[in-house]
Amino acid sequence: MTSKDAKASAARRGWKSNDSEEAAWQQAVRWLARRERSASETKQYLTARGFAPEVAENVLGRLQQCGYVDDARLAAARAAYWHRRGYGRLRAAADLHARGVEGAKASRVLDEMFADEEQLARSVLAVRFSGVPSDARQGARAYRFLLNRGFPEGLVVVILGEAC
Incomplete structure (x- = not known):
């Protein structure tokens, strides 16, 4: 034109x-x-x-x-996407940061969506490793797996510490 x-x-x-x-x-x-x-x-x-x-x-x-652009709506949709796929808060936060959604909107949505992050990590671990890691090698694999999924290190240590 x-x-x-x-x-x-x-x-x-x-x-x-x-x-x-x-x-x-x-x-x-x-x-x-x-x-x-x-x-x-x-x-x-x-x-x-x-x-x-x-x-x-x-x-x-x-x-x-x-209403064509709404950062809060986008943040909720992206956080729900990562939650459904079994990823942690840090992965969802990185995605929102890459898209330019930060601050109070992102924090509020992430707090709501990942309030049950420990339960999510436990269920992802159970599916991936069919239960509790049995030895140190499996424990190390589970540790790396959960960290790569975007779960905080402190939470991973607590979950695996209880499991071993």
Whole structure:
């Protein structure tokens, strides 16, 4: 679509903002239709596409008002995803950090989702190792497994200390 076509299309739709902002809006909505993204990811996407930071910020504000971008909703969905797959709080926190969701929103969601983290670690351990590790070698494997899954070291030591 040429610039002239974009202007005509915007005029037909009754948009009153500048062309760049409407183009950014359209591109962001198409991009967000594929999957949910954070505010940080959306802003990076728009600035990487050549839109001015002010335009990206304005469009992001509109997207948030319309409910297309919601960091709390994304944090809850991603934390639930990692919880269902048997990963710990640290793994979910790393995922949220990589997506640019941090602070009170992320902490609140992680606290709620991983309140039963010890039980989750025990169930993951039981499934993976068919019960309690029987010797030091199995214990070391279980230790590494749980750490790699994103469970805190202190929790892993407590669980395996009780098991051995």
